[in-house]
Structures are given as structure tokens and as C-alpha cells.
Amino acid sequence: MIKPGGAVCNLDCAYCYYLHKKELFRQPASARMSDDVLEALTRQYIEGNENDSVVFSWQGGEPTLLGLEFFEKALSFQKKYNFAGKNVENTLQTNGALITDEWAAFLKRRNFLVGLSVDGPEDLHDIYRKDKNGNPSFARVMEGHGHLRRHGVPFTVLTTINRRNTQKPLEVYRFLTQELGADYIQFNPCVEPVYYRSRPGDDGAVVTEWSVDPLDWGTFLCAVFDEWLKKDLGRVLVNWFETAVAQTMNLPAQICLTGEICGKGVAVEHTGDVFSCDHYVYPEYCLGNIKTRDLTHMVFSERQQAFGFRKRNSLPQYCLNCPHGTLCWGQCPRHRFVKSPDGEPGLNYLCPGLKNFYAHAKPAIREIAARCIES
Numbered sequence: 001m002i003k004p005g006g007a008v009c010n011l012d013c014a015y016c017y018y019l020h021k022k023e024l025f026r027q028p029a030s031a032r033m034s035d036d037v038l039e040a041l042t043r044q045y046i047e048g049n050e051n052d053s054v055v056f057s058w059q060g061g062e063p064t065l066l067g068l069e070f071f072e073k074a075l076s077f078q079k080k081y082n083f084a085g086k087n088v089e090n091t092l093q094t095n096g097a098l099i100t101d102e103w104a105a106f107l108k109r110r111n112f113l114v115g116l117s118v119d120g121p122e123d124l125h126d127i128y129r130k131d132k133n134g135n136p137s138f139a140r141v142m143e144g145h146g147h148l149r150r151h152g153v154p155f156t157v158l159t160t161i162n163r164r165n166t167q168k169p170l171e172v173y174r175f176l177t178q179e180l181g182a183d184y185i186q187f188n189p190c191v192e193p194v195y196y197r198s199r200p201g202d203d204g205a206v207v208t209e210w211s212v213d214p215l216d217w218g219t220f221l222c223a224v225f226d227e228w229l230k231k232d233l234g235r236v237l238v239n240w241f242e243t244a245v246a247q248t249m250n251l252p253a254q255i256c257l258t259g260e261i262c263g264k265g266v267a268v269e270h271t272g273d274v275f276s277c278d279h280y281v282y283p284e285y286c287l288g289n290i291k292t293r294d295l296t297h298m299v300f301s302e303r304q305q306a307f308g309f310r311k312r313n314s315l316p317q318y319c320l321n322c323p324h325g326t327l328c329w330g331q332c333p334r335h336r337f338v339k340s341p342d343g344e345p346g347l348n349y350l351c352p353g354l355k356n357f358y359a360h361a362k363p364a365i366r367e368i369a370a371r372c373i374e375s
Contacts, residue, residue: 001057001278002041004070006031006270009062011095011137014128015162015190015210017279018061025269032066033270035073040290041268042077046086048296053087059278064098068106075110091115093158095129097137099144104151114148114155116141118180120172124165128210145180156184163190163209166216169223177236184237186255187224189217191335191349206337207349218353222360229364244361247327248369257331263308266299274298276307279334316344324358 006027007018033041046054056078058071071090078088092107093115107114118141119125126136148155157176159165165172176182192208212220221240228238243254253259266287267278274295276285285307287298298304315330318340322328330336331348340347348354 001059001265001267002033003059003061003267003269003278004033004038004063004074005061005066007061008065009060009095010065010097010131011062012130012132012134013160014130015160015192015208017192018281025271027270031061031270032070033272037270037272037291038070038074039077040272041295042074043081044290044295046078046081046084046088048294048299049086051086053089054082055089055091057091057093059093062095062098063092064094064103068103071106071110089113093117094144095137095141096144096148097131097140099147101147101151103144104147104153107148107153108151112153114153115158115186116145116148116155116180117158117160118145118176119159119162120165120168121175121179124168124172127164128160128162149181155182156186157182158186158188161187161189161212161217161220163212163216166212166220169220170227173224173227177232183235184239186239187221189350193337193349212350214350214353215356216353217350218356218360221353221357225357225361225364233368240357241361241365244327244358244365245369245372248365249373253329258327258329260312260326260329261308262311262333263304264299266304268295276304279332280307314346316340316346318342318344318347322355324355324362327358327362328354 006025007020008027008029008031009016009019012019045056056074075090082088090110091113095117119129122136122138125138125141129137131137157180159172159176176185189212191211193206194208224238225241228236228241239255243258246252246254247258256262256265263276265277267275267281268290269275269281272290274287274290275281276287287293287301287304311333312329314333319325319328319330331350331354335348335350336346338347338349338351339345
């Protein structure tokens with residue numbers, strides 16, 4: 001995941017886990033990946049990738065702040081170093097507020113896949129997704145979405161599920177599918193620990209007030225799953241459901257949260273610094289800089305492999321005994337900050353809701369997987 005502008009963003013979403021990186025690393029408001037870093041990254045990533053397809057994932061902050069010229073240059077470097085004639089693809093995760101007709105035309109012409117961040121209809125989206133002046137962002141996001149649709153730019157939707165929109169699962173899901181026309185949806189549960197202040201809103205809470213409640217998260221997934229199963233199976237892809245089917249078929253997890261190990265999604269900051277994961281962009285997780293160390297060596301280093309296997313090897317016994325263990329794998333290690341019923345540390349904060357969801361959905365998931373295998 002490439003962060004060409006660091007944590008710089010035009011919005012100031014309350015729950016954003018990346019904005020504070022500006023202060024942590026003293027990033028200037030004009031943070032920008034230099035040409036030499038961009039070129040080195042491009043060359044190393046293409047050369048070190050053994051697959052026939054290479055995907056450059058541009059994220060932020062807000063990557064569109066860098067302008068079209070930056071991405072034209074990025075594409076020129078991709079062409080320059082693609083000696084083997086690989087299929088090079090680009091994805092762009094954006095809040096959509098800066099997408100103009102010109103941007104949409106470029107994204108279509110250059111075959112980008114766009115990830116659009118939308119948290120539901122206006123009243124839900126604007127609760128936490130505001131700009132630097134506290135103004136709502138929904139109208140601008142929808143304008144950007146309109147440009148994407150008019151130019152036929154393929155897009156997915158990334159929806160952060162927080163304490164408020166988790167209360168209206170069908171309203172959120174129907175808006176994304178029926179109003180936005182999304183056929184691929186990524187639900188990302190918002191969990192931000194406050195060390196240590198039980199549930200969001202309580203006096204003794206361990207998470208911020210916008211973090212999703214574990215049981216509400218399970219209820220949300222169950223409600224959306226039933227709607228999806230009834231109306232959209234085979235038409236709309238939902239990340240949590242698709243990966244559960246794949247894993248039931250003994251295929252690899254499709255999202256890192258549900259994988260047995262992690263560590264394959266390193267983050268490259270605008271400076272060229274490489275981190276173990278974009279949720280672990282802290283000095284102690286820096287693997288080096290691509291100007292002085294080869295990207296491939298960093299990604300396959302013993303240190304990074306240890307980081308990835310730690311996800312599986314640090315599971316509490318409660319998870320190892322769980323009937324849903326091979327669908328969950330304890331989820332993201334950054335959410336493992338509560339204790340299991342027997343007092344062992346390292347349980348995922350969302351565990352109660354996840355168990356409810358898997359128990360509810362597993363019969364249908366097994367049936368879908370069996371039909372896939374038969375076909």
C-alpha cells in the first residue's frame with residue numbers, strides 16, 4: 001500500500017487512524033513522494049514480483065491531492081520498468097471529494113480501479129466524515145461518485161462501520177447497492193482502543209465513542225448477510241461473506257483480517273520508509289527505506305516473517321478451541337486487547353459479535369461453498 005502523500009488529507013474524519021501520522025513523523029502539509037523514491041519503488045516492486053500481474057495500490061491520506069501529473073509520472077515509470085511485459089494494474093482509494101470530470105476521465109483512460117469511501121446515506125456518512133472546517137463531506141463525495149459513474153470508472157465501496165451506522169445495517173447496505181450501484185463492498189469495523197478507559201460510551205470504555213460495539217457488529221453482519229443471501233448472492237460481493245465462502249472451500253482468505261498469517265500488505269510512506277502494515281506505521285515497525293534497502297529483502301526478511309506469523313502463534317487458547325477459528329483466526333492483532341472468559345489476554349475486542357455472525361451464517365456459507373465446488 002503506497003502512501004505517496006503520507007497522512008495529508010482534505011478531510012478530518014473523526015475515526016481516522018492515519019491522520020496522526022503527520023505529527024508522529026513531523027510530516028509537512030506538502031508531504032509528497034519524490035521522483036527518485038517513486039522510481040525506485042516502481043522498479044523494485046515490479047522486479048521483485050514473481051506474479052504475472054502487479055497491482056499498485058495508492059492510498060493515503062488522500063492520494064488525489066498529489067494531482068494528475070504525479071500519477072502520469074507513476075504510470076510512465078511502470079511502463080519503463082515493465083521489462084517482462086507483466087499485467088500492471090492500479091487501484092486508488094479515495095474519499096471522492098476531489099474527483100472531478102478530468103480525474104474521472106483519467107482514471108477510466110488509465111484503467112484504474114477506484115475504492116470510494118462512503119459510510120452510508122447522508123445523515124450517517126456526515127456524522128464522522130467532515131472536512132478540516134467541520135463541514136459535511138457527503139455532497140462532494142456524491143459529486144465525485146457521479147463523475148465516476150458517468151465515465152464508467154469501475155469502483156468498489158469501502159464503508160467504515162462505526163457506533164452510529166452499525167445501528168442501521170439495511171439502510172446502509174441498500175444505499176450502497178441501490179443508490180451508489182456498488183457491486184463490491186468492503187465493510188471495515190472501526191475499533192480504536194483508548195488505553196484504558198468496556199463498551200463505547202461507557203465510563204470505563206476501552207475504545208473511543210465512535211468505535212463499533214462488538215455485539216452490534218455481529219448484528220450488523222447478520223442482518224446484511226440475510227439481505228445479501230436473499231437478494232444479491234452472485235450479484236454483489238461483500239468482503240466478509242466472500243472470504244468466508246472461500247475459506248470454507250479451503251482457499252486462501254481474501255482479506256488479511258481473516259487470514260491465518262499477515263504481513264503481506266506492507267505500507268510504503270512518501271519518504272520511502274517501509275512498514276510492516278499500514279496499521280503499524282510506527283518507528284518500531286519500520287523495515288527500512290527503499291533508497292538503501294531492496295523492497296523484496298524487506299518484505300521477506302526474518303523480521304517481517306516473524307511479524308506475519310505472530311498473528312497465528314499468539315492466539316489465546318480460547319480462539320484455538322473456537323469452532324469458527326479457521327474462518328476468523330483471531331482477526332487483526334491490533335484489535336486483540338481484551339481478555340478471554342478464562343482471563344487469558346489477547347482476545348479480539350470484536351469476538352462476541354464475530355462468534356454470533358459465524359454461528360448464524362455458517363450453514364448458508366457451507367451450502368454456497370458446496371455449490372461452488374460442484375460447479
